[in-house]
Amino acid sequence: MNKRHHGALIAPGTLLGVGLGGFLDGIVLHQILQWHNMLSSVVFPTDLVTMKYNMVWDGLFHAFTWVMTVAGVALLWRAGQKPNVPWSTPTFVGSLCLGWGLFNLVEGIIDHHLLGLHHVHPGPNQLAWDLGFLVFGALLVLIGWKLIRAGRTEATPRGARPGQRIPTPVPRSV
Amino acid sequence: MVDTRWLPSPVLLGVSTLASLLFVGSPALACPNCATARVVRASVFDDNFWTRLILVSLPLLVLAALILLLYRVGLERPRSSRKSSMELEA
Numbered sequence: 165m166n167k168r169h170h171g172a173l174i175a176p177g178t179l180l181g182v183g184l185g186g187f188l189d190g191i192v193l194h195q196i197l198q199w200h201n202m203l204s205s206v207v208f209p210t211d212l213v214t215m216k217y218n219m220v221w222d223g224l225f226h227a228f229t230w231v232m233t234v235a236g237v238a239l240l241w242r243a244g245q246k247p248n249v250p251w252s253t254p255t256f257v258g259s260l261c262l263g264w265g266l267f268n269l270v271e272g273i274i275d276h277h278l279l280g281l282h283h284v285h286p287g288p289n290q291l292a293w294d295l296g297f298l299v300f301g302a303l304l305v306l307i308g309w310k311l312i313r314a315g316r317t318e319a320t321p322r323g324a325r326p327g328q329r330i331p332t333p334v335p336r337s338v
Numbered sequence: 339m340v341d342t343r344w345l346p347s348p349v350l351l352g353v354s355t356l357a358s359l360l361f362v363g364s365p366a367l368a369c370p371n372c373a374t375a376r377v378v379r380a381s382v383f384d385d386n387f388w389t390r391l392i393l394v395s396l397p398l399l400v401l402a403a404l405i406l407l408l409y410r411v412g413l414e415r416p417r418s419s420r421k422s423s424m425e426l427e428a
Contacts, residue, residue, distance in 0.1 A: 171411060175405050175406075212374055221382075231398075232402070274400065281394070
């Protein structure tokens with residue numbers, strides 16, 4: 165008998181959340197506001213050459229983010245074809261939030277604090293900006309986790325008739 | 339009422355605007371092989387390239403590992419939920 169596979173929806177949602185969070189970081193903080201670039205604390209973007217140098221590394225970062233997004237779309241398509249995956253909106257939205265929050269936390273801790281590749285807003289208050297980035301990420305993880313927990317009781321597969329549920333296996337008595 | 343028969347269609351208007359922009363606008367220089375681009379390329383693909391590539395991709399590799407873990411953890415439901423669904427079926 166089929167076992168409910170919530171992870172098959174959580175994983176693509178989280179991957180998409182990571183991808184979209186990464187794109188938002190790149191578009192808003194790197195390009196529109198121009199607060200930092202990928203390696204702007206290693207090679208300061210002060211002239212055309214160093215700006216173009218950072219632009220290449222921004223591009224590579226966006227390429228990795230694109231790979232995460234494509235993997236998310238592929239896994240979501242696969243999840244939609246499985247009869248044992250509950251098609252739950254709270255689970256999916258929660259996974260998106262979780263992915264975005266995890267991106268902020270992991271990227272923030274590794275790139276801003278451990279490796280010092282760049283900071284959110286370099287300057288006298290850069291630590292406050294970096295910590296704010298982490299707090300925002302933690303908040304998103306919390307919201308995402310709550311939503312995923314709320315969606316765990318749902319058992320309706322994709323395209324199911326109203327009231328149709330994924331059967332839960334009855335534990336065998338040994 | 340205004341007679342609109344003699345006005346150009348939106349498609350024709352769009353195509354002619356694009357064409358005039360292509361001809362009138364000055365060409366943007368992307369500079370794929372000028373002196374600046376050569377300096378940039380040399381500094382990107384120097385001895386530190388692979389180290390920096392690993393550093394830049396490190397957060398996403400960690401995230402991919404975390405998501406793989408989530409895929410596995412998602413198989414299990416909390417005890418309270420499992421209990422309630424068993425009660426439902428009983």
